[in-house]
Amino acid sequence: MYACLHGPGNLDLLLECARKFSPHVEEHPPDTVIFDVRGLETLYGPPENLAREIDRAVGVPANLALAPNPDAAAHAARGFRGITIIAPRREAEALASLPLNLLGGSPATAELLHLWGIRTFGDFAKLPPLGVAARLGEEGIELQYLARGEGSRQLRPLEDPLEFEASLELDYPVDNLEPLAFVLGRLLGEVCDKLRFRTLATNEITLRLALEKAPEHVTNLKLPVPMLDQRAFLRMLQLDLNGRPPVAPILQVYLRAEPVKPRRTQQGLFVPSSPEPEKLELTVSRLRHLVGTDRVGSPELRNTHRPDSFVMRIFAPPQATSKLAVEDVPAIPRLCLRRYRPPRAVQVLLINQQPVRLISPAVNGRIVMAKGPWRTSGEWWKEDAWNHDEWDIALESGELYRMCRDVDSGRWFIEGNYD
Amino acid sequence: MKAAVLQLRSIVEARFEIPLGIRKSLERERIPSGIEAIDTLTAGGVPRGGLTEISGAASSGRTALVVALLGQATRAGECCVWVDTAGAFDPQSASEMGVDLDRLLWINCGGNAEHALKSVDLLIQSGGFGLVVMDLADTPEREARRIPLASWFRLRHAAERTGAALVAVARNINAASCSELQLELQPLGPVWRGKLLAGLNTEAESRRQHRSRKAEFRVVR
Known part of the structure; x- marks a missing residue:
């Protein structure tokens, strides 16, 4: 059975009422909703009882009709006042008295039927089907089926908007993070179930906490790969x-997940193993908590000649290729700089413009070899332009350093140690 | 004498219900450095599933050697980690040595050796990394020596379990018997050419083989 509620100007209330009885609700703006009530007889008994329950729940003046198909229910609700119940195989009889303008159809067909003197559903239903087909074509056949209450279409239920969110208003303010974990676990469970039901995953989770007499606290978790691991999400939050x-x-507490397609990968037999993304993300979160957010990641060099210029990106290694495809290339070891961040200020003793001694609390000693200066400068149009004279120096102890003099200020710095 | 040893052995076996014997060390897969002298000296590179210690004074080529290992490992598609105690890692130098920075996770511990130890522990336990570098090169000797032997054992066991090659770089040997391979680097002196620092000659000594062996290699600028 299908139920139809028709009440001018109350569509939202009608929808709300329909959703109380069925998840499958079809909307016909501005004034009609049709919903599937098959199976509700086990809860409410005969259709008369169900109709009474629906009528009680709707709360506003509306016509209600119960019929074996959606179209018959819609026509009955639009045409009859109050409650109408149409039994199976009695549709044509029940709808016969309805005026033809409720049937719909194109204006040309409606005008033609009017000229023929057809005024009600019953009149139209009595016409011979072959004659209707010959004169009105396919549309005429469909309309005659509807006039007889023999519609056979499926309901077109409203799709729930794809919002993967959950929220909870707490009974009393929570100022401890431990009890909050239970709330977060429950909300994450709800959101993850919704995602799982639709075979989706997420790569972004937003947590909003409404606070007492303070601005909202917002946390945004951005994941490098789509994931659906409730425990990992909880730990990260x-x-x-x-x-x-x-x-x-x-x-x-309000929680929202951005839905994305789940990750599908197939590892090759000869591909080197790599960290499991879920486990890696949790480990990286722990490391960020330990050493600081901006101190963990994958360095990416900037396209500039500025010394020590890079940005920290989220560590998301690309998929590895087969080990067999990689050739062992002999490496020529190169001197690597171990940088001091920031560069260490030093005093330098010069004789004939050549550095001969380094004086600082950290690095101290006689310079036995100094090669330079090499001028490096750039981005003069910016406030943080650099203009350095670089020297490679060797101390008496055998240590090798890169030293530079800021041309503008004349101050000396050690940039790092060659190792 | 032999009879006494056999008798003692049978008593111990009966007491602890375990057979006594000498366990042969497993031949481990290795990560090559690509530096011929080092790979010959170490029979193929640093062992996977084991702890390798690289020690030496500043400017002895320790970083160059570890970056060479990273270059080989990342080129082979492995994910690697650099746990940088002092925050001294230079991405530019690493990139010039052929390190695929996309496959490198860099943890800058800002001078805190305890954080470095915890980070290595977390990363090595999580698994999936081919090479994990613990850089203690700029950590004061006194602080590096404070890392208890139990921690090194724990890291070694984690490396064994996950198959990662764990490489610790420091001024001196700290892990003692926990490390499977110890390489001590000694600078032989810089090479100058005209107005340029052209490179550095270094001697590497392998300390955990049956007999100590040495090899020389040059690090170029």
């Missing part, structure tokens, strides 16, 4: 909240 706790007691 806990680590983030431990590192940056809310400033006031929490009143409400």
Whole structure:
């Protein structure tokens, strides 16, 4: 059975009422909703009882009809006042008295039927089908089926918007992160179930905490790969909240996940193993919590000649190729610089413009060899332009350093140690 | 004498219900450095599933050797980690040595050796990394020696379990018997050419073989 509610100007209330009885609801703006009530007889008994329950739940003036198919229910609700129940195989009889303008169809067909003197569903239903087909074509056949209450179409239910979110208003303000873990676990469970139901994963989770007398606390977890691991998400959120706790007691928790297609990879037999993304992300979160957010990642060199210029990116290694495809290339070892960040200020003793001694608390000694200066400068149009004279020096102890003099200020620095 | 040893052995076996014998060390797969002298000296590179210690004074080529290992490992598609105690890692130098920076996870511990130890522990336990470098090269000797032997054992066992090659770089040997391979580097002196620092000659000594062996190699600028 299908139920139809028709009440001008109350579509939202009608929808709300329909959703109480069925997840499959079809909307016909501005005033009609049709919903599937098959199977509800086990809960409410005969259709009369169900109709009474629906009528009680709707709360606003509306016509209600129950019929074996959606179209018959819709026509009955639009045409009859109050409650109408149409039994199976009695549709034509029940709808016969309805005026033809409720049937719909093109204006030309409606005008033609009017000229023929057809005024009701019953009149139209009595016409011979072959004659209707010959004169009105396919549309005429369809309309005659509807007039007889023999519609056979499926319901076109409203799709729920794809929002993967959950929220909870707390009974009392929570100022401790430990009990919050239970709330987060529950909300994450809800969101992950929704994603799993649709075979989706997420690469971004947003947590909003409404605080007592303080601005909202927002945490945004960005994941390098799509994941659907509730425990890992909970641990990551806990680590983030431990590192940056809310400033006031929490009143409400809202969680949202960005849906994306799940990751599907097939590893080759000869591909080197790499960290499991879920485990790696959790480990990286722990490391960020331990050493600081901007100190963990994969360095990416900037396209500039500025010394020590790089950005820290999220570590997301590309998929490895087969080991067989990689050739062992002999390496020529090159001197690597071990940088001091920031460069260490030093005093330098010069004789004939040549550095001969280095004086500083950290690095001290006689310079036995100094090669330079090599001028490096750039981005003069910016405030943080650089203009250095670089020297490679060897101390008496055998240590090799890169030393530079800032041309503008005349100050000396050690950039790093060659190793 | 032999009879006494056999008797003692049978008593111990009966007491602890385990057969006594000498366990042969496993032949491990190795990660080559690509430096011929080092690969010959170490019979193929640093062992996977084991701890290697590279020690030496500043400017002895320790970093160049480890970066060469990283270059080989990342080129082979392995994910690697550099746990940098002092924050001295230079991505530019590594890139010039052929390190695929996309496959390198860099942890800058800002001078905190304890954080470095915890980071290595977390990373090596999580598994999936081919080479894990623990850089203690700029850590004061006194602080490096404070790392307890139990921690080194724990790291070695984790490396064995996950198959990662764990390489510790420091001024001196710290892990003692925990390390499977110890390489001590000694600078032989820089090479100057005209107005340029052209490179550095270095001697490497392998300390954990049956007999100590040495090899020389040059690090170029």
